[in-house]
Amino acid sequence: MLFNHEGRPVPQVSFRIVTAVGWYELSTADFFEHKTVVAFAVPGAFTCPHSLGRTHTFLNNYQTED
Structure with missing residues (x-):
């Protein structure tokens, strides 16, 4: 359930x-x-060995509002 x-x-x-100069800690x-934060997850199809083909399709269909 979501x-x-x-x-x-x-x-x-x-x-x-x-x-380049070492470790740096950045807090949330x-x-x-x-900023407004939107968190989402992608299905396992975006992992290897499927990532190249699937990610390409995802990025082509991705839209933003400026």
């Missing part, structure tokens, strides 16, 4: 990101501040 989590805050965690508070 649950609607609209309006709930993003959990507070830190991402460890590697850069810093990353998502003043």
